[in-house]
Amino acid sequence: MFPGKINPKKMKQMMKQMGMEMEELEGVEKVVIYTPAGNYVFDEAQVVATTMQGATTYQLTGEARFEEAVPEIPDDDVVLVASQTGATEEAARAALVETRGDIAEAILKLAQQ
Structure with a gap:
């Protein structure tokens, strides 16, 4: 310059x-x-x-x-995933975090386990 x-x-x-x-x-x-x-x-x-x-x-x-960023997961979503899969709420929350809040993907993930 x-x-x-x-x-x-x-x-x-x-x-x-x-x-x-x-x-x-x-x-x-x-x-x-x-x-x-x-x-x-x-x-x-x-x-x-x-x-x-x-x-x-x-x-x-x-x-x-x-x-x-870790997505915020509403408690209602955790309860829904847990009830649909029979998983614990902790496992449902972990699956939702891993799938970035995608409920359907979290249910499929837990159903395959």
């Missing part, structure tokens, strides 16, 4: 003249981005806050791992 070598002190001064400030957030242990499908978790992330013209943006650097 800039030709040749630029002195970091000079660069910081130029950024300040343009109304731009950058600050690294110290001590960040974890950053989590929540989505309906699951969470992106960044352990030991490096985060830099940049403020320009009154707006702050955050730059995130690090390795992410994806943690799939």
Whole structure:
């Protein structure tokens, strides 16, 4: 972006003249981005806050791992699957979690056992 070598002190001064400030957030242990499908978790992330013209943006650097969201299973669904299969409520709930809340698939899964 800039030709040749630029002195970091000079660069910081130029950024300040343009109304731009950058600050690294110290001590960040974890950053989590929540989505309906699951969470992106960044352990030991490096985060830099940049403020320009009154707006702050955050730059995130690090390795992410994806943690799939566990669906909420209504108690009525658990009771229905348990009554249709003769399984315990714990087994019915586990089958529903495994099938991501699909009642028919959970019943078929338990019926095959």
